[in-house]
Amino acid sequence: MNNVIRITAGGVALALLALAAPAVLAQSYPVKTVRVVIPWPPGGSNDVVGRTVMQKLSETFGQQFIVDNRGGASGSIGADVVAKAPPDGYTIMVHSTTHVGNAHLYGKKLTYDTLKDFTGIGMLSAQPGVLTVHPSLPVKTAKEFIALAKARPGQINYSSSGNGSAPHLQMALLISMAGINIAHVPYKGGAPQVTALLAGETQASFATVGTVIHHIRSGKLRPLGLGSTKPSKALPDVPTLADAGVPGYDMSPWIGVFAPAGTPRPVIDRLNAEINKALALPDVVKLLENQALDPAPSTVDQFNATLKVDYEKYGKLIKMTGAKVE
Numbered sequence: 001m002n003n004v005i006r007i008t009a010g011g012v013a014l015a016l017l018a019l020a021a022p023a024v025l026a027q028s029y030p031v032k033t034v035r036v037v038i039p040w041p042p043g044g045s046n047d048v049v050g051r052t053v054m055q056k057l058s059e060t061f062g063q064q065f066i067v068d069n070r071g072g073a074s075g076s077i078g079a080d081v082v083a084k085a086p087p088d089g090y091t092i093m094v095h096s097t098t099h100v101g102n103a104h105l106y107g108k109k110l111t112y113d114t115l116k117d118f119t120g121i122g123m124l125s126a127q128p129g130v131l132t133v134h135p136s137l138p139v140k141t142a143k144e145f146i147a148l149a150k151a152r153p154g155q156i157n158y159s160s161s162g163n164g165s166a167p168h169l170q171m172a173l174l175i176s177m178a179g180i181n182i183a184h185v186p187y188k189g190g191a192p193q194v195t196a197l198l199a200g201e202t203q204a205s206f207a208t209v210g211t212v213i214h215h216i217r218s219g220k221l222r223p224l225g226l227g228s229t230k231p232s233k234a235l236p237d238v239p240t241l242a243d244a245g246v247p248g249y250d251m252s253p254w255i256g257v258f259a260p261a262g263t264p265r266p267v268i269d270r271l272n273a274e275i276n277k278a279l280a281l282p283d284v285v286k287l288l289e290n291q292a293l294d295p296a297p298s299t300v301d302q303f304n305a306t307l308k309v310d311y312e313k314y315g316k317l318i319k320m321t322g323a324k325v326e
Contacts, residue, residue: 029089029267030063037093039078041071045210045291049124049255050094052287056278057271074325076102076110083112087262089271092121097166097253100311104318105164105325115311120303121257122272124279125293128252129170129206129227130238132216137203142225143245145204149180157183159202161190164323166253169314170206170227172321173251174241184321197221208253209234210292228252234292251313254296256303265300272300 036054040046047069054065070078075098085091103114112118131142137156139145149156160168163186175182185202187193190211197205198220209232215221216235225241226232229250241249257275259268276297278284288295298306318324 029270030061032090033063034065034089035085035091036065036067037070037078037082037091038067039070039072039075039081039093039095042069045125045127045208045293046094046096046255048291049288049293050257052284053124053257053275053278054094056281056284057274060274060278074098074102074105076106079114079118080111082258082260083117085260087260087264089259089263089267091260092271093118093258094124094255095258096127096255097310097314099258100307101164101166101169101314101318103311104315105323107324109325115307117261118258119261119263119268120300120307121259121268122275122300123254123256123296123298123303123306124275125255125288126228126230126252126296127208127210127254127293128230128232129166130209130212130216130232130235131171131174131204131206131224131227131241132197132212132221133204133224134197134200134202135219135222136200137222139224140222141244142239142241145224146178146180146245149178149182153181154183156204157185157202158204158206159185159187159193159196160205161193162186162188164318164321164325166208167193167206168321168323169317170251171204172317174206174246174249176317176320177246177249208292213292230294232292233289233294254306255293268300 038047038050051067054067057065070081075095082091082093100114133139139148158171187196193205194207194211196202212221213234216223223235223238225244226238227241229240229242279295279297285295
């Protein structure tokens, strides 16, 4: 009987240790340098926001969060590195909405599963897109733009940063919801996309607010509506498309932080809490606003729910447009 009691007590003790292990891990984490993969070249929004927040985490935790830029293939090269990393909290990733779109653009060419091989830690910022037109187009509101497009089917064209890119899919959603027909002209990147619009080669485009805000302020481009459901602090006088004639329109790219699937939840929760604290710091808020980005703190569960919703949304739009990567 005593042996049975000892065995039972020992089993309970082991079970308690197993339950306590993740909590202890979270309390001691991190004990070494954390690698932060940013699957984009230096200088872009992902890089600027990621570096800013990770520097704050370095200060908070007393361990270095070192950025490793791994650009290429719309972020999928860097994402592959993270998907295959040990799920211990020492390799994380700063990525954008492109992450969920890539699953549908690349399909079986991807070496990882966008949802199953990652867990979302939290959102960093929203990157509101704005429907913008060349001043030569005789419209000043989204309603007027839609009316003109219906009156001139196929005669208005719009630029994007490439097939399946956020600007392409944002306009595809507008086309679908508004029942209009305008022509798509894809360019190789955001800079030539905006350059074409400025030159009048194209007449309309979706772009992140930060990309076009100076051109809007100088009068070289005209904003008609935001793709997000919330106003932009950088463009307070520009209504959302949902309020400007397209009820229910909602497509706002974001930047968030990920870890390999299987990373202990207590570690994820601790990172999430500190990231949200960093996003509330005045200097971080100011830097993001200077980039025309809106801080977007979230819980772990909220971010992972957003990933699933956007995965389905982007999938439907990409299928509708027929966009794919050859």
